[in-house]
Amino acid sequence: MIEVQHVKMVYPNGVGALNDISVSIEQSEFVFIVGASGAGKSTLIRLIGREFLPSSGSIRVFGKEITRLRRREVSMFRRSIGVVFQDFRLLDNHSIFDNVAFAMQVVGATPREVRRRVPESLEMVGLTGKAKMKPHELSGGEQQRVCLARAIINQPSLIIADEPTGNLDPKTSMEIMELLRTINIRGTTVMMATHDSEIVNKMKQRVIRLADGKIERDEQRGVYSHYAH
Amino acid sequence: MLIRNLLYFIKEAFRSICRNGWMSFASIAVVAVTLFILGSFMLLNINVEHVTNDIKDQVEVIVYVDEELDSSELDQLRITLVQLPKVEQVRFVSKEDALVNLKEQLGELMAGYEEQGRNPLRDSFEIRTIIPEDIPAVAVELQNIPGIARVDYGTDVVDKLFSFTGMVKWMGLAFMGGLAFTAMFLIANTIKLTVMARSKEIKIMKWVGATEWFIRWPFVIEGVVLGTIGALIPALILNYLYGAAVTWTQINLFFLPLVPPNAILGQLIKILLILGTTIGGLGSLLSMRRFLKA
Known part of the structure; x- marks a missing residue:
């Protein structure tokens, strides 16, 4: 599903983030990208979301070389993935319903479809009854659930998440992880960057550890670190 | 869409x-x-x-005619003036009318002239151009037409205006x-x-x-x-x-x-x-x- 080959990333300011990374991720996998701050985890996630282009190398998602997409094709590609951010990125002055509905309206869903599927999605993330509220009226965990509801509303085959639990307390973080796991069990590939060792160790999924822009370790049912922390 | x-x-x-x-x-x-x-x-x-x-629309050229011109020559001159391309309107003012106008304007100051029964004025044409700014150019053109003694359009005032x-x-x-x-x-x-x-x-x-x-x-x-x-x-x-x-x-x-x-x-x-x-x-x-x- 995702084929990253010999990807190098040097930011315009000269800072190198990734150095010859190659990794392959299969359909329905749950993959953690871990590492210290500045190891390149967010860069890898954002490259796969086609936020920017690598300095060199190839990234194929769903069989398509996404480094060669035209601007309009980037929009189409984004519709096939769900994205979860650390800072939720919700539209502050839109209701919860509108925040989720927006992702459907973008793909041209009919108002009827929107009215049917948004409540389903909100129910799945446990936010029934909060559709009319505004993001600032919700807790951090609830806002992240809205972000998740938005990410899954178009039933994507891939969800990329950049530190989705970074702003949450441990209990809320585990609730979000359970939701992500449920989504993954239904067949969606989940790729998540995190530095939360507790979560990684509990979930026992594939772990790719980055250090200084290189893959240090890639293990099935891995743990955050083999060293005490 | x-x-x-x-x-x-x-x-x-x-x-x-x-x-x-x-x-x-x-x-x-x-x-x-x-x-x-x-x-x-x-x-x-x-x-x-x-x-x-x-x-600007009120600005006009006054053309004073030679005293020797008879009525048919005056008529011919009027036709020449009307046919000038930049001219919009030509109005004839006889020296008698001019004297009446002058008397109206000057009143008692003209008393002496009235007693003598003399008219020192000339027949004239008041000419307006289609575009007021053409007046100086038309005035120059008019000076070269035979039968015209003097052309006056208040040069200084009009140019400044x-x-x-x-x-x-x-x-x-x-x-x-x-x-x-x-x-x-x-x-x-x-x-x-x-x-x-x-x-x-x-x-x-x-x-x-x-x-x-x-x-x-x-x-x-x-x-x-x-x-x-x-x-x-x-x-x-x-x-x-x-x-x-x-x-x-x-x-x-x-x-x-x-x-x-x-x-x-x-x-x-x-x-x-x-x-x-x-x-x-x-x-x-x-x-x-x-x-x-x-």
Whole structure:
């Protein structure tokens, strides 16, 4: 599903983030990208979301070389993935319903479809009854659930998440992880960057550890670190 | 564009205007104030030009005829004058009529002449040109026509008048041009601020896969709506104020010939509305480019 080959990333300011990374991720996998701050985890996630282009190398998602997409094709590609951010990125002055509905309206869903599927999605993330509220009226965990509801509303085959639990307390973080796991069990590939060792160790999924822009370790049912922390 | 999308864009534009109440209010206020000032100066400029044209229209060349010409030669001269390409109107003033006019103007000072029964004046033609500014050139041309003794158009006064009215016209145009540019700059910047305040929204739209036009349309419609409302306000105020000003002038300053409201207000309102909608729509479109590329 995702084929990253010999990807190098040097930011315009000269800072190198990734150095010859190659990794392959299969359909329905749950993959953690871990590492210290500045190891390149967010860069890898954002490259796969086609936020920017690598300095060199190839990234194929769903069989398509996404480094060669035209601007309009980037929009189409984004519709096939769900994205979860650390800072939720919700539209502050839109209701919860509108925040989720927006992702459907973008793909041209009919108002009827929107009215049917948004409540389903909100129910799945446990936010029934909060559709009319505004993001600032919700807790951090609830806002992240809205972000998740938005990410899954178009039933994507891939969800990329950049530190989705970074702003949450441990209990809320585990609730979000359970939701992500449920989504993954239904067949969606989940790729998540995190530095939360507790979560990684509990979930026992594939772990790719980055250090200084290189893959240090890639293990099935891995743990955050083999060293005490 | 699908009808459904169009409805969505229009709905989103109006919802966004309500959601961002203060920014919408600020945009409308800036458009309204700048277009009000621009509109006021347009009216002022049109009227200054109207008044100066009125003065210029009164400028004429007086051609004094040789005393020896008989009536058929006079008639021939009149035909020659009428046929000059730049001439609009030729009026014959006989020396008798001229003397009557002079007596009316000078009154008692002419008493001595009346007693002697003499008329020292000459027959003359009063000539107006199609374009008042052509008077000096026509005067030179007239001097070379046989049968004409002297040409007079008050050279100094007329030349000064024309250079003054020309200056007023160009200054007015330059000022309006500057004002229009400032208005556009101010409005475009306000819209840019509105868009900047919503750059996060644009980024999120991009992340969920919205095409660039899908993102643009609601903003462009919003800009057009805000620009139209912002233009309608000064248009209505100027419509009312100018009507009142013309009525007041007709009563209190009847010698000042202002342009009648129905002759210019329709055009002015059209210009303000076109400016408002265009600046609103284009301003949004251009302000978004940076955020869409990011």
